[in-house]
Amino acid sequence: xxxxxxxxxxxxxxxxxxxxxxxxxxxQLPAALLLLPGVPVPxxxxxxxxxxxxxxxxxxxxxxxxxxxxxxxxxxxAVTAFVCAFLGSRVVTLLDPALLRPLxxxxxxxxxxxxxxxxxLGLIHAPKHPPHRARWLGMLVGAVLGFYDGFFGPGMGSxxxxxxxxxxGFNFLAASASAKAVNWxxxxxxxxxxxxxxxxxxxxxxxxxxxxxxxxxxGAHLAIAKGSRFVRIFFLVVVTVLIAKLAHTMxxx
Numbered sequence: 001x002x003x004x005x006x007x008x009x010x011x012x013x014x015x016x017x018x019x020x021x022x023x024x025x026x027x028q029l030p031a032a033l034l035l036l037p038g039v040p041v042p043x044x045x046x047x048x049x050x051x052x053x054x055x056x057x058x059x060x061x062x063x064x065x066x067x068x069x070x071x072x073x074x075x076x077x078a079v080t081a082f083v084c085a086f087l088g089s090r091v092v093t094l095l096d097p098a099l100l101r102p103l104x105x106x107x108x109x110x111x112x113x114x115x116x117x118x119x120x121l122g123l124i125h126a127p128k129h130p131p132h133r134a135r136w137l138g139m140l141v142g143a144v145l146g147f148y149d150g151f152f153g154p155g156m157g158s159x160x161x162x163x164x165x166x167x168x169g170f171n172f173l174a175a176s177a178s179a180k181a182v183n184w185x186x187x188x189x190x191x192x193x194x195x196x197x198x199x200x201x202x203x204x205x206x207x208x209x210x211x212x213x214x215x216x217x218x219g220a221h222l223a224i225a226k227g228s229r230f231v232r233i234f235f236l237v238v239v240t241v242l243i244a245k246l247a248h249t250m251x252x253x
Contacts, residue, residue, distance in 0.1 A: 003035045003036075004035075004204065004207060006031075006035060007031055007032060007035045007036075007204070007207075007208060008207055008208060008210075008211040009211070010027055010028055010031035010032075010035075011028050011031075011051055011055075011208040011209075011211040011212045011215065012211040012212065012214055012215040013027055013215060014026075014027040014028035014031075014052075014055075014212060014215060015028075015052075015055035015059075015211065015212035015213065015214065015215025015216035015217075015218075015219060016215035016216065016218050016219035016222075017215075017219060017238060018052065018055060018056070018059070018157060018215075018216065018219065019055065019056075019058075019059035019062075019180065019215070019216040019217070019218075019219030019220040019223065020176065020219040020220070020222060020223040020231065020234055021157065021158070021161065021176060021223070021231055021234045021235040021238050022155075022156065022157015022158050022160065022161055022176070022179060022183070022235075022238065023155070023157055023158055023238040023239075023241070023242055024052065024055070024157070024212075024215075025048070025052070025153060025154065025156075026154070026238070026241060026242055026245055028048055028051065028052065028208075028212070029044075029045075029048050032044050032047060032048050032208075036201070036204070039201065040199070042194070042197070042199045043194075043199045043200070043201060045190075045194065045199065046190075046191075046194025046195065046197075046199035046200040046201075046205075047199075047200055047201045047204055047205045047208065048208075049187055049190040049191050049194055050191050050194070050195070050200050050202075050205035050208075050209060051205055051208035051209040051211075051212045052187050052212060053184070053187040053188060053190075053191045053209075054209040054210075054212060054213050055209065055212030055213050055215065055216035056180055056183055056184045056187050056216065057184060057213075058213045058216050058217050058220075059180045059216040059217070059219065059220045060177075060180045060181050060184050062216075062217060062220035062221065062224070063176070063177035063180055063181075063220055063224070064177070064181075066224045067173055067174055067177040067224065068174070069174070069177050069178055069181060070127070070134070070170075070174075070178070072131055072134075072135060073131070073134040073135055073137075073138040073168070073178075074138060074178050074181050074182065075181075076135050076138055076139045076142070077138035077139055077141055077142035077182050078142060078181055078182045078184070078185035079142070079185065080138075080139045080142035080143045080146060081142035081143070081145060081146025081149070081182050081185050081186050081189075082146065082185040082186065082188060082189045083143075083146070083189075084142065084143045084144075084146035084147040084150065085146040085147065085149050085150035085185070085186040085189035085190060086150060086189045086193060087147055087150065088146065088147040088148065088149065088150025088151035088152075089150040089151070089189070089190060089193050090150075091147075091150075091151055101246055101249065101250050102250065104152070104154065104155055104246060105243060105246045105247060105250065107155075107159070108155055108158065108239055108242060108243050108246070109243060111158065111159070111162050111239060112236060112239045112240060112243065114166075115162070115165075115232065115235065115236055115239075116236060121165060121166070121232075122165040122170070122171050122172040122175060122228055122231075122232055123171060123172070123228050123229060123232065124171060125169075125170055125171040125173075125174055125228075126169045127168060127169045127170065128167075128168060128169035129168065129169075134168060137167060137168070138168075141160070141163045141164075141167065141182075142182055142185075145159055145160055145163070145182070145186075146182070146185070146186050146189075149183070149186040149190075150186065150189065150190065154242060154245075154246060155239075155242050155246075156183060156186070157179055157180075157183055158235065158238060158239050158242065160175075160178070160179035160182055160183060161175045161176055161179045161235060162175075164178045164179060171228040172228040172229075172231035172232045172235060173223060173224070173227055173228045173231055174228075176223055176231050180220075
């Protein structure tokens with residue numbers, strides 16, 4: 001009982017962080033692995049994704065009411081990400097995702113340094129591409145990061161936000177809203193896959209989902225209220241923590 005309450009507390013915090021800037025998996029997944037001892041790892045992953053899916057759903061709904069989302073670009077990206085997340089989930093059974101850790105760590109360092117040095121990055125919303133080009137670029141981003149999320153996952157939200165800021169010219173608030181919409185589709189793909197294969201602890205997952213929804217609603221509300229400058233700072237904090245987490249994991253390994 002106490003383990004479940006503690007797990008729900010972590011899920012609430014994870015939902016808050018994830019809705020604002022991504023990276024909630026840094027909190028929720030390690031907590032689930034620790035507090036669900038003896039549960040097979042695929043089942044922990046499935047339970048975690050189930051909770052995250054509902055939190056992301058509420059975050060997207062909240063953002064859509066207050067932030068103008070370029071759905072003509074984001075919907076094709078989300079559909080492509082959905083399909084590629086399925087492919088990534090299948091490939092993970094054939095390859096060791098740990099092989100990606102050094103590459104992901106290096107990319108995150110580059111992202112953090114770039115965002116830190118370019119002070120006005122993502123503070124002004126100035127889309128760079130005409131609609132047809134933005135749609136194709138969105139599908140490319142959805143394909144690459146959707147596959148990555150299904151295969152490995154850490155930093156998915158951060159990479160999406162950086163892509164929408166750096167490639168598309170969105171401000172951080174619009175990028176965060178867009179990232180949640182794409183991330184929703186990859187979470188849906190994972191939930192379908194893990195549920196179909198019997199890897200979800202339904203009672204635990206529902207309790208975590210309720211907590212995640214509360215956190216996600218609060219996180220999206222705070223990001224909308226504070227704006228892009230706040231999201232930029234929060235983004236840098238989360239990416240720094242993610243870099244430290246991956247580096248620590250590699251060092252232990």
